[in-house]
Amino acid sequence: MSILDQYVKKFPTYQNAIDIFKGEWSSKLPPPYSELVAGQIPLFQDSRIIWAEEQLNGFKSCKVLELGPLEGGHTYMLEQMGAQSILAIEANSRAYLKCLITKEILNLKKARFLLGDFVTYLKNTEDFFDICIASGVLYHMQNPAELIQLISQKTTKLMIWTHYYDQALIKNNPHIPQNKFSDSVASDYQGFKHTLYRQNYHESLKSNIFCGGTEHFSMWMPKQDILACLTYFGFKELKINFDSTTHPNGPCFCVIGFKSN
Known part of the structure; x- marks a missing residue:
């Protein structure tokens, strides 16, 4: 393979940039760019973020921390909803570069993407945020309770979307391998005492579209333990939505948390 193979000799387009990761995109871009060929999941028009905006009294003029932006879909929505700034931290280098492509195509002005481990960031930063968005990350943690505790030190408002462990639901889900x-x-x-269940990534680690955690496995919590953990670390007021028991990757739900000052 020659370095010349990395050059693009076609007319410059946004599609050329998307095709750097051809076949790896999860998200469908929003209008007027929805005709671009990327993924199919409407993460740039996500009802979970619309609900979060309603429950959190809006994002306008807020300083937002986003953990695991994936391809920048929620980041885009947060900017559209008036956030003052969005700091989005992504550990997957391929996902990070896709976020930069998104930022260029959609001309994002309020978002800043950083490549690295957000747990390490939370342990070391002195920054405080109005709101934290942690969608699709808790179930990829080795120590999910630690993540909740760290977030609780950096914000008073939180939105989490996550899978959770439920033995009966997982056993009866035909899409989930027995191992x-x-x-x-x-x-x-x-x-905070709780039970963790080891979830193994197995063959998915061999795929370029993998967007999970940084190790070969993660630890899942039952839903009631997640809620109890949020309460334990100060998020006393909780609101729940999007609770699905039939998601192909396992049961999941969305929770908004408010912490008293």
């Missing part, structure tokens, strides 16, 4: 989950372990994080 996806293995061990369970009792855990105690800063006095």
Whole structure:
């Protein structure tokens, strides 16, 4: 393979940029760019973010921290909804570069994308945010309770969308391999006692479209443990929506949390 193979000799278009990761996109771009060939999931027009805007009294003039922006779909929505700034942190280098392509195509002005580990960032930053959006990341953690605790130190408003562990629902889900989950372990994080269930990535780690955690496995929590953890670390007021027991990747739900100052 020659370095010359990396050159694009066609007329310059946004599609050329998207095709750097051809076949790897999850999201369908919004109008007027919806004719561009990317993915199919409407993450740039996501009802979960619309609901979050309603429940959180809007994003206008807010300083937002977004964990795991994937391809920038929610980032775009947050800017459209009037956020003052969005700091989006992505660990997957391919996803990060797709976010930069999104930023260029959609001309995002309020968003800044950083490549790296958001857990390390939360442990070291002195920044405080009006709102944290953590969609699709909690179930990819080794220590999900730690992530909730770290977020609780950096904001008073939180939106999480996540899968959760439910043995009966997972057992009866034909899309989930029997070997996806293995061990369970009792855990105690800063006095919060809960149970974690090991979720194994297996063959998905060989795919360029993998957008999971940074290790070969992650630890899932039951829904009630997630809610109890949020309460334990200060998010006393919780609102729940989008609870699905039939999602092909496992049961999931969305929760908004408010923490008293």
